[in-house]
Amino acid sequence: MPEKRTKDRRIQKTEALLREALGALVREKSYEEIVVKEILNRANVGRSTFYTHFADKDELLLSCIHDMLRSAQPGGRGRATAKPQEHLVWFSLPIFEHIERHRQTGQATMEPRGRRAVHEHLQHAIAELIQVEVRTALRRSSRTAWHASPDLLVRWIASTFVVVLN
Numbered sequence: 001m002p003e004k005r006t007k008d009r010r011i012q013k014t015e016a017l018l019r020e021a022l023g024a025l026v027r028e029k030s031y032e033e034i035v036v037k038e039i040l041n042r043a044n045v046g047r048s049t050f051y052t053h054f055a056d057k058d059e060l061l062l063s064c065i066h067d068m069l070r071s072a073q074p075g076g077r078g079r080a081t082a083k084p085q086e087h088l089v090w091f092s093l094p095i096f097e098h099i100e101r102h103r104q105t106g107q108a109t110m111e112p113r114g115r116r117a118v119h120e121h122l123q124h125a126i127a128e129l130i131q132v133e134v135r136t137a138l139r140r141s142s143r144t145a146w147h148a149s150p151d152l153l154v155r156w157i158a159s160t161f162v163v164v165l166n
Contacts, residue, residue, distance in 0.1 A: 015053055017043040019064045022057065031061070031117035061118065065125040068098055087133050088157055091126060095165070119162045127158040 007015075021042035025034045036057055040050055054060045069091055134157070135150045 018060055022060055026114050031114035061121050065122050069129060088130055123158045123162045127154045130154055
């Protein structure tokens with residue numbers, strides 16, 4: 001996942017405001033209907049500031065997803081003893097927990113088209129996140145029965161998760 005080094009607090013605050021604004025808007029209306037101006041108004045951030053941080057609302061959405069996954073990524077949370085297959089789906093429980101937290105507060109509602117757009121971005125982010133782990137797992141695997149490419153396995157895991165999520 002991108003953005004490994006620590007950012008200035010002002011940058012972190014601005015990006016957090018933009019992520020929160022998009023999150024609130026996605027719960028109110030379809031993702032496709034949201035325009036950058038609405039995000040700016042909700043976050044009380046200027047247009048040039050937005051474009052300093054993000055190219056468009058899709059990049060902001062990916063940032064939201066990456067932020068959520070980064071905050072949930074275990075720093076060893078059960079991974080040392082986990083089976084190799086479990087390393088490939090570590091993200092699933094934190095995502096379900098995130099959804100459940102929002103469901104309990106009444107913030108989990110999302111218009112179907114908006115949900116579809118968010119899930120497409122989530123699928124992309126998950127694929128990006130697990131790509132290295134899938135390649136490592138396949139290299140370590142003593143089985144020779146797996147003849148599919150690592151990219152195919154990454155796409156299968158990510159898309160299957162999104163299907164289950166739906």
